[in-house]
Amino acid sequence: xxxxxxxxxxxxxxxxxxxxxxxxxxxxxxxxxxxxxxxxxxxxxxxxxxxxxxxxxxxxxxxxxxxxxxxxxxxxxxxxxxxxxxxxxxxxxxxxxxxxxxxxxxxxxxxxxxxxxxxxxxxxxxxxxxxxxxxxxxxxxxxxxxxxxxxxxxxxxxxxxxxxxxxxxxxxxxxxxxxxxxxxxxxxxxxxxxxxxxxxxxxxxxxxxxxxxxxxxxxxxxxxxxxxxxxxxxxx
Amino acid sequence: xxxxxxxxxxxxxxxxxxxxxxxxxxxxxxxxxxxxxxxxxxxxxxxxxxxxxxxxxxxxxxxxxxxxxxxxxxxxxxxxxxxxxxxxxxxxxxxxxxxxxxxxxxxxxxxxxxxxxxxx
Numbered sequence: 001x002x003x004x005x006x007x008x009x010x011x012x013x014x015x016x017x018x019x020x021x022x023x024x025x026x027x028x029x030x031x032x033x034x035x036x037x038x039x040x041x042x043x044x045x046x047x048x049x050x051x052x053x054x055x056x057x058x059x060x061x062x063x064x065x066x067x068x069x070x071x072x073x074x075x076x077x078x079x080x081x082x083x084x085x086x087x088x089x090x091x092x093x094x095x096x097x098x099x100x101x102x103x104x105x106x107x108x109x110x111x112x113x114x115x116x117x118x119x120x121x122x123x124x125x126x127x128x129x130x131x132x133x134x135x136x137x138x139x140x141x142x143x144x145x146x147x148x149x150x151x152x153x154x155x156x157x158x159x160x161x162x163x164x165x166x167x168x169x170x171x172x173x174x175x176x177x178x179x180x181x182x183x184x185x186x187x188x189x190x191x192x193x194x195x196x197x198x199x200x201x202x203x204x205x206x207x208x209x210x211x212x213x214x215x216x217x218x219x220x221x222x223x224x225x226x227x228x229x230x231x232x233x234x235x236x
Numbered sequence: 237x238x239x240x241x242x243x244x245x246x247x248x249x250x251x252x253x254x255x256x257x258x259x260x261x262x263x264x265x266x267x268x269x270x271x272x273x274x275x276x277x278x279x280x281x282x283x284x285x286x287x288x289x290x291x292x293x294x295x296x297x298x299x300x301x302x303x304x305x306x307x308x309x310x311x312x313x314x315x316x317x318x319x320x321x322x323x324x325x326x327x328x329x330x331x332x333x334x335x336x337x338x339x340x341x342x343x344x345x346x347x348x349x350x351x352x353x354x355x356x
Contacts, residue, residue, distance in 0.1 A: 108309035
């Protein structure tokens with residue numbers, strides 16, 4: 001499995017044309033990671049999400065970029081995916097948009113068009129992220145995909161875990177009682193303290209993976225609070 | 237017809253506008269254009285080798301023609317792009333009776349294009 005420790009944003013490219021990657025890199029002034037086979041791009045791992053993903057529809061006789069767009073969309077929820085195609089048929093374009101791509105560009109690459117479309121899609125992506133996400137401290141909760149992201153990592157949450165974390169974030173550092181958390185997460189259904197504790201544990205684990213400064217503190221008899229960890233000097 | 241007139245009517249190998257654009261794009265990076273030409277040449281040689289070896293397989297001919305066409309268009313090799321499109325269509329339609337001549341003509345265009353590009 002290919003793993004890259006890229007610190008900065010980059011382009012992720014799936015195309016068997018070896019000229020596409022250097023041309024896009026030079027035109028957009030961004031580094032790129034390029035693959036020519038679908039299995040390679042699906043095995044790719046990096047610390048940071050790409051700035052944008054370019055996918056060629058026509059790869060080999062048996063492989064199409066269309067096959068991996070749903071997986072890429074699922075993994076990179078807010079990253080623009082642009083399809084590269086020389087196909088003149090509307091069918092393949094509408095199919096690629098239906099599977100999760102945001103836009104398409106035709107070959108031969110017109111770099112003015114690429115730049116314009118990418119900028120537009122990056123703007124859309126920013127708006128989408130803002131509408132879909134809640135930021136607190138050094139983490140961002142992406143509601144649509146139930147993902148907590150921070151420190152270059154991401155953690156998946158269950159629907160209940162997400163509701164609990166959202167309630168704690170919205171409380172902005174104040175205590176949320178057990179009863180209120182249960183009511184918000186389970187929609188008023190009666191549940192045991194043990195069930196709540198299990199879900200709080202799940203959220204704590206997600207925070208441990210993604211945050212350097214946040215923690216959930218239990219206040220016995222009162223409830224829970226999401227707060228900034230005391231620094232070492234404060235503890236001393 | 238004089239030699240000059242014949243040359244005037246000869247199909248141009250390169251798309252000047254595209255080449256100018258790529259040269260402009262790469263002017264901050266001296267290795268940009270030579271790297272593009274090298275990648276184009278290396279990949280084209282592989283494509284021609286495979287085209288010759290699998291000349292009876294329409295689907296492969298279609299795929300290889302398509303790949304050559306896309307790459308040629310990206311580097312402004314306009315004559316090769318046209319010939320690659322013909323190879324692609326021959327594969328798509330399953331009409332391979334003239335494929336040998338077409339591959340040969342495309343390969344000659346490739347050699348000439350590569351020579352011109354290395355001078356850029």
